[in-house]
């Protein structure tokens with residue numbers, strides 16, 4: 001196929017109910033309806049293609065559009081070849097711009113006009129159950145996630161039809177530690193650390209090649225940057241797709257227990273036996289730091305309406321102006337603070353729950369519907385991941401919550 005205009009009809013696969021993915025959790029907001037999109041990124045050589053190849057060739061019964069793209073730099077997008085072999089379709093060996101696969105997936109390698117090409121795909125949105133967008137090993141997924149989430153520029157087109165589902169990062173168990181420690185971009189924060197910071201789910205791949213001590217050490221390092229994303233240990237990226245698809249990581253209407261992932265060091269569903277895991281769980285510290293990027297967790301007491309407003313304003317100032325409210329207007333432009341990702345769960349005196357989701361400077365603070373069925377906790381939480389998030393930040397928010 002030689003033109004972006006020609007998008008093939010998808011092969012319809014038989015959907016096996018037993019393999020059904022969990023339903024997408026949608027809110028009443030019209031902006032939260034659409035085809036879910038998962039951004040897959042990860043360290044160089046970590047196993048992104050291995051994961052995508054599995055999804056493209058395994059029989060899972062879902063029609064998934066997989067988009068491989070040098071998306072980080074739209075001015076110079078390069079197609080990335082992936083060799084997909086399918087038992088049902090030997091001709092699928094070739095890499096083409098659009099590749100229909102017998103398992104119902106559509107594989108796209110977009111050479112130009114990335115957003116326009118996705119829009120064309122979206123014209124066929126009824127044909128997809130899910131979109132997976134792979135970014136390069138060097139891309140910072142934060143701006144890409146922000147683009148697909150609540151970006152008014154795309155409100156009447158692309159963004160309207162796509163529901164950002166989550167950011168999945170594949171980390172190499174062998175070289176991950178070295179990559180994180182040595183990675184260094186212009187401002188000192190390497191892309192691998194930005195990727196971890198932005199992750200909703202982390203796939204720690206190639207665990208067959210390292211000892212459990214090395215795994216614990218790397219997981220500890222990952223936790224210094226992102227204390228809330230679940231880590232799934234894998235061999236050849238083998239994991240249940242429910243861990244990476246339809247996770248609703250940006251959905252502020254999700255039930256309470258999914259709003260903030262617990263700080264678990266790894267996947268509890270598997271691998272303990274295979275890797276001889278001794279199942280250690282440490283009490284999570286509340287502040288971590290690696291190369292200036294840190295993860296800060298703050299407990300938030302039950303809030304009056306007034307305090308919730310104050311908290312909202314505090315968050316807005318931090319996210320939009322990269323400063324603490326008490327620190328002036330930051331007009332020198334030299335702020336050392338930057339929130340890359342934030343999540344929160346707040347409880348009001350009236351028993352309502354609010355979920356906070358944010359990526360880069362975009363955020364959404366919305367009440368959760370139907371909380372009566374899930375119970376109301378007696379304390380809320382705020383998780384901030386980003387640069388310059390010192391204890392001063394915690395003190396600042398605690399101060400406004402005590403007023």
Ligand SMILES: Nc1nc2c(ncn2[C@@H]2O[C@H](COP(=O)(O)OP(=O)(O)OP(=O)(O)O)[C@@H](O)[C@H]2O)c(=O)[nH]1
Pocket residue numbers: 042043044045046047048049050051137205206207208209234235236237
């Ligand atoms: N032993 C072992 N090898 C693996 C595993 N997963 C992937 N590999 C191998 O590691 C190499 C790199 O895997 P890819 O899937 O190509 O990695 P990638 O992230 O797509 O690489 P880039 O796109 O170049 O960044 C390949 O040779 C894989 O076969 C694993 O769990 N264990």
